[in-house]
Amino acid sequence: MNRFPKLLATVSACLVVVGSLAGCGGSSGSATTAAPLDASKANLPKSADDINGTIDTSKVKKDLVVGVDNPYYLFHEDIEVAAANGYFKEFGINSVDIKTVDDPLPPLIGGSLDLMLYDTDTAIAAAKKSNGDLRFLSVYLGGEANILGVAPGINTAEDLKGKTITGGQFGSRNDAILRELLQANGIDPAKDVKIVSTGGQSETRFQALLAGTVQGASIQLRHELLLQQAGGKVLFKQTRDVPQVGWSADRLLRDSPETAPAFLAATLKARQFITNQANKATVLALMRGKKYNIPPAYEDVYTQENSTTYHVADGGFKPADMDKFIADQIGFKNVPPGTDWHQYTYLVPLWRAQKALGLPLNPALQGL
Known part of the structure; x- marks a missing residue:
């Protein structure tokens, strides 16, 4: 953000x-x-x-x-x-x-x-x-909800390896906390996945995920049901007071x-x-x-x-x-x-x- x-x-x-x-x-x-x-x-x-x-x-x-x-x-x-x-x-x-x-x-x-x-x-x-x-x-x-939404077929951290994901613009808080979320779940952001920088806000990232441009993205609470209806899922989720x-x-x-x-x-x-x-x-x-x-x-x-x-x-x-x-x-x-x-x-x-x-x-x- x-x-x-x-x-x-x-x-x-x-x-x-x-x-x-x-x-x-x-x-x-x-x-x-x-x-x-x-x-x-x-x-x-x-x-x-x-x-x-x-x-x-x-x-x-x-x-x-x-x-x-x-x-x-x-x-x-x-x-x-x-x-x-x-x-x-x-x-x-x-x-x-x-x-x-x-x-x-x-x-x-x-x-x-x-x-x-x-x-x-x-x-x-x-x-x-x-x-x-x-x-x-x-x-x-x-x-703050730090949520990684993923495309259909990705069900585990192992499935995520080699995939392209985004937390938004490089250097943003969303990008940084997504990297933290990955590390907390055993994924090395530098080696296991390809992280790309995207502009816009959470809606942009969510649409990129739905379109298949990326296979994982930082999303918001309101996106969870829509993602499930599209065949995707929430892989990791963390909430905290911020x-x-x-x-x-x-x-x-x-x-x-x-x-x-x-x-x-x-x-x-x-x-x-x-x-x-x-x-x-x-x-x-x-x-x-x-x-x-x-x-x-x-x-x-x-x-x-x-x-x-x-x-x-x-x-x-x-x-x-x-x-x-x-x-x-x-x-x-x-x-x-x-x-x-x-x-x-x-x-x-x-x-x-x-x-x-x-x-x-x-x-x-x-x-x-």
């Missing part, structure tokens, strides 16, 4: 992508000459009493534009449910326009996006490289300090609705009505993908999980050496949103 090779160009200059989305202009009052937003441990609130859970809706930016890099409904549902249920208006936001783009980093830094939903490590790496106001705010997906995807913002944090807490409060309230399994039919009907592609096989994994640990119910995470995740990403060369995620993770908007909703602060102040 990571796009580290793009970061050097992204943070050194605004790139022209997706037409007007990536313009380097931006709202007045950007803090390009001010010291970067201080998100260090020393600048955290001293106690929960210092966190203001009352959002001043008169100071919230009314119309927002956000970037999402994945067209799958799971990455859009918080916004759609928040809009449909009136949660945005409750917290002072009139509209949220979603832009689905391959790489939302340039337009976020350029100022034409207010927030982005993107890989956690990519956002933190870009924040360190840019030394500006880009900050990671909140976890969206906190679970704060892999979340919301980030840049100049919005200075230009409109009330807006990020308002946006997170509205979308977290939506997520409470979504992860309540009693609302499954309502959520799916809404998303299908919005023309999102949700075949029966994808509907079948709603419970897994919208569990409170996978689609994290409160936007929080365990600091130890983030420590390990960023350390792993430094090892994979997706995050610069020496990166301290605390410096580039601004939790005040999340805490304010959690407090506004009556949720416990997560992460807890004491644990950081």
